[in-house]
Amino acid sequence: MQTDNLELKKLVYLYLMNYAKSQPDMAIMAVNTFVKDCEDPNPLIRALAVRTMGCIRVDKITEYLCEPLRKCLKDEDPYVRKTAAVCVAKLHDINAQLVEDQGFLDTLKDLISDSNPMVVANAVAALSEIAESHPSSNLLDLNPQSINKLLTALNECTEWGQIFILDCLANYTPKDDREAQSICERVTPRLSHANSAVVLSAVKVLMKFMEMLSKDLDYYGTLLKKLAPPLVTLLSAEPELQYVALRNINLIVQKRPEILKHEMKVFFVKYNDPIYVKLEKLDIMIRLASQANIAQVLAELKEYATEVDVDFVRKAVRAIGRCAIKVEQSAERCVSTLLDLIQTKVNYVVQEAIVVIKDIFRKYPNKYESVIATLCENLDSLDEPEARAAMIWIVGEYAERIDNADELLESFLEGFHDESTQVQLQLLTGIVKLFLKKPTETQELVQQVLSLATQDSDNPDLRDRGYIYWRLLSTDPVAAKEVVLAEKPLISEETDLIEPTLLDELICYIGTLASVYHKPPSAFVEGGRGVVHKSLPPRTASSESAESPETAPAGAPPGEQPDVIPAQGDLLGDLLNLDLGPPVSGPPLTTSSVQMGAVDLLGGGLDSLIGGTNFVAPPTAAVPASLGAPIGSGLSDLFDLTSGVGTLSGSYVAPKAVWLPAMKAKGLEISGTFTRQVGSISMDLQLTNKALQVMTDFAIQFNRNSFGLAPAAPLQVHAPLSPNQTVEISLPLSTVGSVMKMEPLNNLQVAVKNNIDVFYFSTLYPLHILFVEDGKMDRQMFLATWKDIPNENEAQFQIRDCPLNAEAVSSKLQSSNIFTVAKRNVEGQDMLYQSLKLTNGIWVLAELRIQPGNPSCMLSLKCRAPEVSQHVYQAYETILKN
Numbered sequence: 079m080q081t082d083n084l085e086l087k088k089l090v091y092l093y094l095m096n097y098a099k100s101q102p103d104m105a106i107m108a109v110n111t112f113v114k115d116c117e118d119p120n121p122l123i124r125a126l127a128v129r130t131m132g133c134i135r136v137d138k139i140t141e142y143l144c145e146p147l148r149k150c151l152k153d154e155d156p157y158v159r160k161t162a163a164v165c166v167a168k169l170h171d172i173n174a175q176l177v178e179d180q181g182f183l184d185t186l187k188d189l190i191s192d193s194n195p196m197v198v199a200n201a202v203a204a205l206s207e208i209a210e211s212h213p214s215s216n217l218l219d220l221n222p223q224s225i226n227k228l229l230t231a232l233n234e235c236t237e238w239g240q241i242f243i244l245d246c247l248a249n250y251t252p253k254d255d256r257e258a259q260s261i262c263e264r265v266t267p268r269l270s271h272a273n274s275a276v277v278l279s280a281v282k283v284l285m286k287f288m289e290m291l292s293k294d295l296d297y298y299g300t301l302l303k304k305l306a307p308p309l310v311t312l313l314s315a316e317p318e319l320q321y322v323a324l325r326n327i328n329l330i331v332q333k334r335p336e337i338l339k340h341e342m343k344v345f346f347v348k349y350n351d352p353i354y355v356k357l358e359k360l361d362i363m364i365r366l367a368s369q370a371n372i373a374q375v376l377a378e379l380k381e382y383a384t385e386v387d388v389d390f391v392r393k394a395v396r397a398i399g400r401c402a403i404k405v406e407q408s409a410e411r412c413v414s415t416l417l418d419l420i421q422t423k424v425n426y427v428v429q430e431a432i433v434v435i436k437d438i439f440r441k442y443p444n445k446y447e448s449v450i451a452t453l454c455e456n457l458d459s460l461d462e463p464e465a466r467a468a469m470i471w472i473v474g475e476y477a478e479r480i481d482n483a484d485e486l487l488e489s490f491l492e493g494f495h496d497e498s499t500q501v502q503l504q505l506l507t508g509i510v511k512l513f514l515k516k517p518t519e520t521q522e523l524v525q526q527v528l529s530l531a532t533q534d535s536d537n538p539d540l541r542d543r544g545y546i547y548w549r550l551l552s553t554d555p556v557a558a559k560e561v562v563l564a565e566k567p568l569i570s571e572e573t574d575l576i577e578p579t580l581l582d583e584l585i586c587y588i589g590t591l592a593s594v595y596h597k598p599p600s601a602f603v604e605g606g607r608g609v610v611h612k613s614l615p616p617r618t619a620s621s622e623s624a625e626s627p628e629t630a631p632a633g634a635p636p637g638e639q640p641d642v643i644p645a646q647g648d649l650l651g652d653l654l655n656l657d658l659g660p661p662v663s664g665p666p667l668t669t670s671s672v673q674m675g676a677v678d679l680l681g682g683g684l685d686s687l688i689g690g691t692n693f694v695a696p697p698t699a700a701v702p703a704s705l706g707a708p709i710g711s712g713l714s715d716l717f718d719l720t721s722g723v724g725t726l727s728g729s730y731v732a733p734k735a736v737w738l739p740a741m742k743a744k745g746l747e748i749s750g751t752f753t754r755q756v757g758s759i760s761m762d763l764q765l766t767n768k769a770l771q772v773m774t775d776f777a778i779q780f781n782r783n784s785f786g787l788a789p790a791a792p793l794q795v796h797a798p799l800s801p802n803q804t805v806e807i808s809l810p811l812s813t814v815g816s817v818m819k820m821e822p823l824n825n826l827q828v829a830v831k832n833n834i835d836v837f838y839f840s841t842l843y844p845l846h847i848l849f850v851e852d853g854k855m856d857r858q859m860f861l862a863t864w865k866d867i868p869n870e871n872e873a874q875f876q877i878r879d880c881p882l883n884a885e886a887v888s889s890k891l892q893s894s895n896i897f898t899v900a901k902r903n904v905e906g907q908d909m910l911y912q913s914l915k916l917t918n919g920i921w922v923l924a925e926l927r928i929q930p931g932n933p934s935c936m937l938s939l940k941c942r943a944p945e946v947s948q949h950v951y952q953a954y955e956t957i958l959k960n
Contacts (some may be wrong), residue, residue: 083615084122087115091130098134104862105134116146116830128158132165140173142179151185154661156194163189163197167204171211183217190224199239202228203779204244220250222257224744229264240590244268244279248286248586251615257616258290259297261786266301269308274319277308278589285330285585287721289614305330305337310344317352321409325594329584331365332575342371346378347390356390364400372408375401383427392430395419399434403569413438413446420452429465436468439475440569450476450777453952457486463498466490470501474508477515487512487689491523494530502540503524506531507562510547514559524551579613579744579769579834586612598770602749611771678731729754729846729894730957734764738830743837745769748830752811754847754895759787759811765795766804775797780815781827785848785918788815793830808953813848813917815936824949845916846894846953853915854897855923860913862903864923867940874938880958887926894957898925906930913951922950 081087096103115127130152131143147169150162166186170177177183189201202218209217237816247265252258261283267278284305291298309330312323331338345359345366359380367375377399382394395416402412416431432453438446453472462468470490477483487509494502506527513524531544550558576584576596581596592599598611731753738748747766752759767773778793788814799805821828824842831837855863864900882890888898888910900911910926920943927936937954939947 084120084126087123091126095130095133096206098136098139102136102138105136106138106142108714109139115738116150121153121532124150124153124155124158125161128165131220132168135172136191137173140169140176143169143183143627144176146179147182148185151182151189153859156197158193158766159189159192159194160197161201161239163200163204167207170208174212178862187217187219191227195233195235195237198228198231199235203239203242206242206246206249207648209707216255217823218246218249220246222253225250229261232268237271240268240271240276241279242581244276246811248279248283250613252287252290252766255290255295262287262291262297262301265427266304269304274315274323275589277312279325281305281309281326281330281808282588285333285588286614288334289616296451299595302337303315306341309338310341313344316723317355320355321871322594324355324362325596328362328365328583329576329588329593329596330359331362332581335366335586339366339368342366342374347382353387353390356387357393360390360393360397364404365377367401369405369407372401372411374485376408376415380418381493383419383421386526388426392426395427395430396434399437402434402438406442409438409442409445413449413731415603417449417452420456421690423456423459425459425461429460429462432456432460432465434474435645437569439472440566443568447476447479450479454480454486457489463500466958467495467500467504470504470508474504474511477508477512483512484523488523491527491530494527495534499537499540502531502535502537503543504580506543507545510551510558510562513551514563516554517555539905566926577769579771581613581615584769585614599886610665664860729849730960731762732844732956732960734762735841737841738837738839740766741770742839743830744834745771746830746832746834746837748839750841752843752847753808757851759813760849761789761811763793763807763809764804765799765807767799767801769834771803771834772801775831777831778809779829780832781829782818782822783826784817785916786813786815786817787826787843788813818916822949823945842957844953845949846896846957848917849895849914849953850917851895853895853913853921855913855921857900860923862913863921864889864940867923867942871942871944872938873944873951875951875954876935877936877937877951877955877958878934880935882958883930884910884928887928887935888919891954891957894953896954916946920946922946924950924954 081090094108101151112127112131115123118127119953120125128147131139131146145167147162150158151166152160153162163186166177166182168571169182170836183205186201186205189197190205192198192201228243228247230823231242235243247261250261252261265280265283268276269284271277271280284301288298288301291301309323309327312327327338342363345363347356347359351359361377365376376398379398380396383391383398383836385391385394398412398415402409413435416435420431421425422428435446435449435453450472452888454471457469460469468488473480475485480486487505490497490501490505491509494505496507497505509524509527511522513520528544529547531540532548535541535544540826545561550561580598584593584596587593587599588601591602597600599610613926630906640679732751734749734751736747736749738746740747745768747768749764751762751764752762754761765776774795776793776795776799778789780788790810793807793809795805795807797805818890822842824845825840826843827838827840829836880887884901888901891912896912896914898912900908902909906929908928908930910924910928912924912926914922914924916922918943922939922941925938927938929935937951939950941947941950
């Protein structure tokens with residue numbers, strides 16, 4: 079060890095590193111040599127000593143190494159300083175407390191201002207490493223000054239040093255869009271670096287900071303153009319690097335397709351590409367497919383479908399179907415391409431084509447059904463479960479167009495028990511559909527499949543579905559028809575997109591394993607140590623464009639705030655004031671937003687429900703099918719006549735319904751109901767986090783509505799909502815908010831904000847939550863008011879299936895603040911005269927006629943605001959039947 083020969087010293091130190099673990103007592107004897115070598119005039123020997131000290135992971139030795147390390151951190155030679163910086167990280171891993179006590183972390187922070195770029199890079203790498211294992215330590219306290227030093231060092235250090243610095247920059251959040259732009263300008267030259275890791279790290283920084291730039295800036299467009307060439311260049315590397323690049327490009331294209339929209343040709347498959355590269359290129363081609371390039375893409379895909387590689391051919395055929403669903407103008411061309419491929423009679427091509435044609439039927443109903451005959455010809459050749467299930471679905475769905483549909487399905491039924499579960503379930507549904515369309519001819523067939531599914535099967539899913547169909551068909555065939563043959567929602571074009579919050583997190587991990595697996599590090603790093611959830615920076619106020627009104631500055635005057643135009647499928651009108659602080663009464667609405675506010679939740683308008691004087695309400699079974707749609711409609715619980723939860727004091731409470739499904743709110747699911755107890759109204763909410771990240775900073779706001787409902791307190795979610803966690807909250811409501819007549823009258827539009835985004839939904843509240851406690855009129859007043867209200871304001875309804883007597887009806891209604899003023903018996907009929915008062919002071923008078931022994935009773939309502947009557951009748955029906 080005392081030798082002056084550098085090569086020999088290296089070998090001795092190597093030997094020491096290997097055997098120190100197994101012989102710790104012997105290793106202590108080498109400490110003196112380290113101390114001596116740390117003061118050697120040759121910087122290479124000083125650095126070698128420090129490097130070896132960091133690699134000897136023996137607790138007993140570490141405290142002896144602190145002094146030599148402290149000297150080396152302040153050495154005049156940059157090579158020694160950069161080696162010492164890395165040694166601090168190694169020492170921290172062995173004994174974190176020792177490093178903190180000795181003040182090495184502060185020395186490391188000082189090295190960020192070092193004059194040598196390599197020392198800066200290693201100091202950043204060491205601090206990042208330590209910070210990852212201790213996320214709460216805030217070691218890398220980055221500010222504009224330190225960022226400036228890092229950017230200066232970036233141009234001069236080695237490629238791996240550049241990667242450390244770029245990764246560190248990616249964790250910084252600029253204070254405004256100007257700073258973000260200036261950093262982007264200084265990072266852009268790294269895109270032309272020869273090392274692909276440097277390129278991907280630079281792309282990560284730019285993708286992250288672009289979030290803060292306004293799309294109207296000229297620089298934003300320039301940056302988009304600059305990002306395409308380096309990504310394209312990565313595809314000329316060897317296949318393994320190409321694959322990593324393609325996995326990252328897949329994420330980039332999902333986030334910002336405009337970057338590569340003109341680069342379709344580089345993703346065309348080469349004959350000698352390995353299969354994993356081919357499949358990845360195919361995926362990106364579909365993501366970039368648009369009306370402009372669809373002809374080119376289809377010609378390529380048709381070519382691929384005649385290749386020899388089976389997996390690739392399958393994916394190509396499936397890609398043709400995905401193009402049809404994504405670009406509507408190309409659907410016809412795609413279908414004819416698929417038919418050409420079916421004519422080739424190549425088994426696996428035919429099967430894939432049938433699977434995708436099923437999806438095309440779902441997307442474009444009543445357009446391409448003429449091809450069904452061709453599909454039926456290939457029935458015998460199908461041997462894969464997915465293709466068989468797709469074909470059965472097509473036969474069941476279009477049974478009325480296929481003359482021998484029963485024979486076709488019967489042929490599948492012969493080997494029912496040998497089929498996979500997917501096929502069995504589809505066959506069961508298909509035959510039930512066929513029976514509902516052709517009941518006379520297929521009675522035996524449906525009996526046969528129901529007994530096979532319920533009596534001879536071990537699969538619980540199949541048995542349950544069989545029993546549900548059996549009961550539906552035997553008790554109410556009309557309801558069965560409405561359920562089984564209900565109109566299906568159109569499928570969306572991109573079913574395989576990564577969930578937005580996960581995508582944002584993965585963009586922050588470009589160039590790492592997470593971006594290749596398309597999973598966050600927490601999903602594959604064992605123990606979770608050092609895994610920090612990252613997210614893209616929020617758009618700043620100055621970079622605000624009309625595309626993201628949700629972050630309008632809180633103090634902006636109402637006139638300047640943009641109208642919120644909800645995404646398609648949100649049943650929402652305008653919700654101004656999206657700063658969503660504690661509830662305040664909103665500013666006056668502009669005319670355009672009033673028109674939007676009156677969106678009708680039920681699609682068909684309430685005209686059909688509000689009748690004239692002799693109108694008889696339909697029985698509850700005939701509630702329009704649209705009420706069952708997953709709109710988050712509050713009506714679903716008004717008509718859920720089986721499971722009301724009565725409370726001891728207060729009016730009837732409907733069971734909770736899902737108001738905002740998780741798929742529409744980036745993983746946040748909101749269920750709820752309304753209650754009125756002892757004079758106070760509340761909205762009982764259940765928030766469930768189905769995303770992969772923690773949710774915080776909740777707030778809620780209502781749009782103006784018919785009765786001035788508004789939150790009486792902020793939405794209190796006391797702890798962050800972790801993934802898969804559910805929290806129940808009761809939000810008190812007041813009725814002193816701004817008023818605007820809604821259509822329907824009890825429509826309530828709600829905005830909920832959290833740290834991820836702002837989400838909107840609509841729900842219908844039951845009117846009985848607005849019936850006040852002092853709603854009992856005295857008799858004289860009742861008589862005078864009844865005569866005073868004109869006869870044309872009287873509405874009559876029939877309440878069916880209500881076998882209660884007058885006493886029971888009276889006490890049940892009284893618990894919901896509908897008061898009986900008088901009662902008399904006329905010709906064997908019990909007549910109840912009742913009054914109720916709404917929170918806005920409107921009185922409603924009622925006459926309820928009950929015939930003992932007759933389950934139906936007649937309700938006459940009189941009110942100065944006759945549009946309320948329909949909703950009061952619904953409240954009567956709900957209360958009496960639950």
